[in-house]
Amino acid sequence: MTDISSGSLLLTTTDKVRASLAKRHRKQRILQGFGIAAISIAFLMLFILLWSQIATGYKAFMQTNITLDIYVDPAEINVDRLPRGDFDDVLTAALLEKLPNVDATDRAAVREASGIFSNGAQFDLRDRIVEDPSLIGQTINMRMPVSDPYDQLYKELLDRETPEELRRLNDLQIANYDQLLDAGAITSKLNTGLITNADSRFPELAGLKGALLGSFWALLVCFLIAFPLGIGAAVYLEEFAPKNKISDFIEVNINNLAAVPSVVFGLLALSVFIGLFGLPRSVPFVGGLTLALMTMPTIIIATRAALKAVPPSIREAALGVGASKQQVVFGHVVPLAMPGILTGTIIGLAQALGETAPLLLIGMNAFITSAPGSPFDSATALPTQIFIWADSPERGFVSRTSAAILVLLTFLIMMNAIAIYLRSKFERKW
């Protein structure tokens, strides 16, 4: 079309096209601009979310500890009376040794000073001595988490400039703290307790172990139920079911099921699993059943899409050499659809991992201080633990809530990364 100049009619057409071209290019630029703006806003939102959680949450990944040489006084702790004994007195004595300014006879001053110990400290000491009674009469070096206000003070979340009556620590307590800090007794370490401890009323002792295991058991139950049932239903509907009004009706309802609000599934689980079947409350098994109800439609829809995406030429090839319908489906179609099925399943499980409302309704937001050993032990899950912590008044739970959110997000990102990896690894060219 380069020698277009030969006809005047053609020339006018070219001119017309050229005239409209500028307008078309402008429209395209505007469309692209909108696209870039939309993506920028989406990224900004994501950034705000992550930044706000990291900014408040990162401090919870460190824990302030106090390290003391403790003389396990046989006068206070008698080997015959274990596990009873005045462990708190032993701790206080060790503390006062570091704080010569505090008058040991001034009961009020001593009580204020010993507030630096976490409530769990005396039990940690007790456990250690019960395990090894020969420690009685010896001096042991022990590192313990400090109580929440001192932790906040170390992390500079507690403002020294606040008037004393509005502060959680008075001037004397701060002076004691500074003295201990100068003596090198106060240190900050990676807060492994966040993962290895179960929940506690005291923020410095509270951890996610119970919630992590609760989520793990619930997801395991959910997977074991939803995966085979979802694939079974999808394979039947896609490959074997006759296409008639009944299968249309089922299809519409499965799509609707995927859109049912999760709280409804929670109510259903409460009335059926707990009310009718009499299963225990707050256990991951029931949580998993509930999540399976929600995940199944997702898996069915993803599986059907993956089965549909297997090219008909593969089915014809298998049928053509005399494979039966069942051999075609399970020998060729399902294996080829597996990457898509797995991707859909992982995305469904990731959704289930973040699901809160149904778990609240079946009581997985109880206060439970031990980690579950099986799906039938009471437990919380990650999102419900976040819910509990977000509801707690102690200052220390604010950063822990964010830390828990970050842990949850990490798991979600990992699961999605696995899904993407599987999809790209098994992607086939036909």
Place this chain on the structure above:
Amino acid sequence: MDDLRTVSKDVDANNTKISAKNVQVYYGDTHAIKDVNVEIKERTVTAFIGPSGCGKSTFLRSINRMNDTIDICRVEGDILIDGKDIYDRDIDPVQLRARVGMVFQKPNPFPKSIYDNIAYGPKIHGLAKSKADMDEIVEKSLRRGAIWNEVKDRLHAPGTGLSGGQQQRLCIARAIATEPEVLLMDEPCSALDPIATSQVEELIDQLRENYTVVIVTHSMQQAARVSQKTAFFHLGNLVEYGSTDDIFTNPKDPRTESYISGRIG
């Protein structure tokens, strides 16, 4: 063409392998094949030609009951192979398809190794007793598919990695691995370049020694080159059927003549 004439004389002496009697095929309300009667000879290449949508592929797919997989498709009348109606109740389409192999328009190897592509059919039908048996079947099939020399060193490479023409010959080898009596080919060269096409055509000519081949083709030249018998379909009707030589040089029906000379289609 002289060559062809001698071939067609041979063919007329052959027995009838497939015989269709008053075959009607419906897709829902559409009457796709109207009253087709045809006798396809044993060890012959029979070409189905005709314009797009004339029903030649539909009729081909009725011969191994591939149309069964389409819910709205209905076949009436009788199709007999060796005198036995393949739409009889006691005929299992799975067993039928082991006897009547099929090669499709687009090469469609399984996304598995070359070896597994060939071995799949014999495996599901239990044709090989041992690994050695299977190796033998695979080699024989690949040799008959005229692709052995090209792939013998990479039998465990994926079949999808071959070129288009090689993939199609692999699919032909896969179809003959189950020792079928009839081989149906649905435009087997339409996705191939001219060199690959000539290789596949050469192969089709060799296959005539052992198999009854029915080939659907868009290309009249191809029909003239590879077939001994030709059937011309138009709007669901079998217009004319005879030796390829006669159809191309001396068509009886005016529609055949129009199509051959390029006026319709």
